[in-house]
Amino acid sequence: MKKIKVAVVGCGAIAQRRHIPEYAANPNVEFVAFVDPVIERAEELAAKYNAKAFTSYEAMLSEIKPEAVSVCTPNYLHAPVTIAAANAGAHVLVEKPMASTDEEAAAMIEAASKNGVYLMVGHNQRLMPPHVKAKQLLQSGALGRVLTFRTSFGHPGPEGWSVDGKGSWFFRKEEAIMGAMGDLGVHKSDLIRYLLDDEVAQVTGYIGTLDKEGTDVDDNATCLLRMKSGAIGTLVASWTYYKGEDNSTVFWCENGVMKIGTDPKDQIIVELRNGTVERYNVGAISTNDKQETSGVVDAFIESLLTNTKPSISGEEGRKSLAVILAAFESQATGRVISL
Ligand SMILES: NC(=O)c1ccc[n+]([C@@H]2O[C@H](COP(=O)([O-])OP(=O)(O)OC[C@H]3O[C@@H](n4cnc5c(N)ncnc54)[C@H](O)[C@@H]3O)[C@@H](O)[C@H]2O)c1
Numbered sequence: 001m002k003k004i005k006v007a008v009v010g011c012g013a014i015a016q017r018r019h020i021p022e023y024a025a026n027p028n029v030e031f032v033a034f035v036d037p038v039i040e041r042a043e044e045l046a047a048k049y050n051a052k053a054f055t056s057y058e059a060m061l062s063e064i065k066p067e068a069v070s071v072c073t074p075n076y077l078h079a080p081v082t083i084a085a086a087n088a089g090a091h092v093l094v095e096k097p098m099a100s101t102d103e104e105a106a107a108m109i110e111a112a113s114k115n116g117v118y119l120m121v122g123h124n125q126r127l128m129p130p131h132v133k134a135k136q137l138l139q140s141g142a143l144g145r146v147l148t149f150r151t152s153f154g155h156p157g158p159e160g161w162s163v164d165g166k167g168s169w170f171f172r173k174e175e176a177i178m179g180a181m182g183d184l185g186v187h188k189s190d191l192i193r194y195l196l197d198d199e200v201a202q203v204t205g206y207i208g209t210l211d212k213e214g215t216d217v218d219d220n221a222t223c224l225l226r227m228k229s230g231a232i233g234t235l236v237a238s239w240t241y242y243k244g245e246d247n248s249t250v251f252w253c254e255n256g257v258m259k260i261g262t263d264p265k266d267q268i269i270v271e272l273r274n275g276t277v278e279r280y281n282v283g284a285i286s287t288n289d290k291q292e293t294s295g296v297v298d299a300f301i302e303s304l305l306t307n308t309k310p311s312i313s314g315e316e317g318r319k320s321l322a323v324i325l326a327a328f329e330s331q332a333t334g335r336v337i338s339l
Contacts, residue, residue: 010073022297121317129283144254149233154241179217185237205327
């Protein structure tokens with residue numbers, strides 16, 4: 001069987017913990033290159049997987065011509081690396097947030113389309129078993145219309161996650177562009193759009209740097225969202241949940257409530273107004289401490305093998321990013337932003 005030649009650009013935490021092991025476990029993949037300015041990171045992986053190490057993605061793209069590229073770099077490089085890879089004829093799986101601006105996101109989509117390659121965004125929350133089940137339950141209609149919701153994602157911050165710890169790019173605004181909101185908030189804007197099959201109509205954001213020292217990227221955000229359907233809810237992202245890490249979503253609906261990720265054992269609990277309680281143990285939601293297989297890499301490879309556009313496309317990533325950018329605009333102007 002012909003294997004897809006994959007290059008990984010950025011060999012830090014997300015590459016090491018999810019992309020690389022998931023590619024390695026996929027029988028249809030062959031690694032051809034690893035890129036990182038910290039060359040030892042790339043070299044170690046290149047030696048392990050019999051591939052080449054590079055410090056520059058431009059040099060890698062012109063020398064190797066990979067068929068697919070994972071972009072696992074700091075945020076400010078997502079657009080330039082994606083566009084360069086697409087122009088070199090490679091399909092791209094880019095980490096979230098897909099870009100720093102809407103213009104960049106549009107240019108990435110355009111580059112993929114112009115070159116006839118696929119662009120997928122690593123919005124792995126959609127594929128987590130509790131969220132897959134939650135979508136089914138919402139679609140079944142048993143809960144009725146969603147009236148209001150809250151979705152939140154908080155952990156102690158990227159210093160405990162990034163390969164560079166406290167010295168990480170996550171805390172440098174020129175490279176991160178956005179802090180907790182871009183890191184965690186965009187997961188939740190994507191999840192809400194996906195689970196509700198609805199778009200965000202209006203956003204108000206309160207975003208600040210409350211506790212992380214020596215940085216001006218945001219470490220906390222609380223946003224109000226009004227959906228096109230009329231549902232109203234809150235979206236919270238935090239890097240200062242030093243205790244009580246949280247990745248949960250609750251929907252209050254006409255016929256009851258659905259709680260996702262609020263119970264240590266059952267990932268979904270549905271309580272209906274008629275007194276029925278349903279509990280679903282369907283598999284964990286990933287946390288920083290306990291990584292679950294994301295499914296993103298398998299979905300990306302499957303789409304290349306079957307020549308099918310990825311469902312978590314550039315267009316989807318762009319809409320989820322737009323919500324986050326609107327929240328920043330709201331914070332800056334003090335206004336409600338309509339999308
Ligand atoms: N989907 C998820 O759940 C999830 C989780 C964590 C991070 N991420 C995203 O993944 C991306 C990477 O984050 P991370 O946690 O791996 O960060 P990290 O700090 O652990 O690693 C980043 C790596 O990129 C390298 N790098 C810097 N400049 C580069 C360049 N020009 N070319 C190639 N590599 C370069 C760094 O040397 C480092 O090794 C970010 O966009 C982040 O938002 C996604």
